[in-house]
Amino acid sequence: MSLENPAALEFLQTRRSRPAKTLVEPAPTREQLLPLLTAAARTPDHGKLEPWRFIVLEKGAMPRLATLTEECGTSLGKSAEDIAKARSQFDMGHLAVAVIEVQQPSEKIPAIEQTYSAGAVCLALLNSALAAGWGANWLSGWQTHDRNFCRRAFGLKDNERVAGLIHIATEGTAPPERPRPDVAALTEWASQ
Template structure:
C-alpha cells in the first residue's frame, strides 16, 4: 500500500499555474532542471513506449524562436496581433521545455494513449516545477501546431509534435485564485 502524503494531496488541490508573462529570471539551471524532468518521466506510460521526449529551450534560444514564430505567422497569414502574442512567450521567456510527443508504432498501444502519456508528462513537469518552488506555465499556440515551425525551430521528425511548452522561471507575482470546476456537477457515480 502506498504511503499517504497529505502534503502532496494538499499541493495538488491548491496548485496554480503562474502566467508565463509574469515569470522572471532566474530560471532553473541544468542541474536544477534534471530532477524535474525525472519526475515528469515517471508519468503513466502504457506499454513502456516512452512516446515523448524533451527539448530544453534555454534563454539564448528564445530570440531565434521568436523570429521563427514571426516568420511562420507571416507565412500562415496571421494578423500582426496574433504574431505578437505568439512570439511573446519567446520574447519574454527565460526557459521552456518542449514536451514532444513521439508516436511509436505499436500493435498493442493505440496512438491516442501515446498522446495521453505525453499530456501526462506536461502536467507532471508543470507540477514538479511548482512543487520545487518555481513559477511555471503550460503553453502551446498556433506555431506549435505548424509543421514548418516545429521542424525548423525544434527539429521535430514527421512522427513528432509538440504536446506543450512548459515555461519555468521565478514567480514575480502570485496570481489571484480563479473559479474552479464544480466536481459534483462533473461526476457520475456508477455502483452497479
C-alpha cells in the same frame, strides 16, 4: 506502511499555474532542472514506449524562436495581433521545456494513449516545477501546431509533435485565484 501523503494531496488540490508573462529570472539551472525532468518521466506510460522526449529551450534560444514565430505567422497570413501574442512567450521567456510527443509504432498501444501519456508528462513537469518552488506555465499556440515551425524550430520528424511548452522560472507576482470546476456537477457515480 501507509502510502498516504497529505502534503502532496494538499499541493495538488491548491496548485496554480503562474502566467508565463509574470515569470522572471532566474530560471532553473541544468542541475536544478534535471530532477524535474526525472519526475516528469515517471508519468504512466502504457507499454513502456516512452512516447515523448524533452527539448530544453534556454534563454539563448528564445530570440531565434521569436523571430521564427514571426516568419511563420507572416507566411501563414496570421494577423499582427496573433503573431505578437504567439511570439511573446519567446520574447519574454527565460527557460521552457518543449515536451515532444513521439508516436511509437505499436500493435498493442493505440496512438491516442501515447498522446495522453505525452500530455501527462506536461502536467507532471508543470507540477514538479511548482512543487520545487518555481513559477511554471504550460503553453502552446498556433505555432506549435504548424509543421513548418516545428521542423525549423525543433527538427521534429513526421511522427513527432509538440505536446506543450512548459515555461519555468521565478514567480514574479502571485496570481489571483480563479474559479474552479464544480466537481459535484461534473461527477457521475456508477454503483452497478
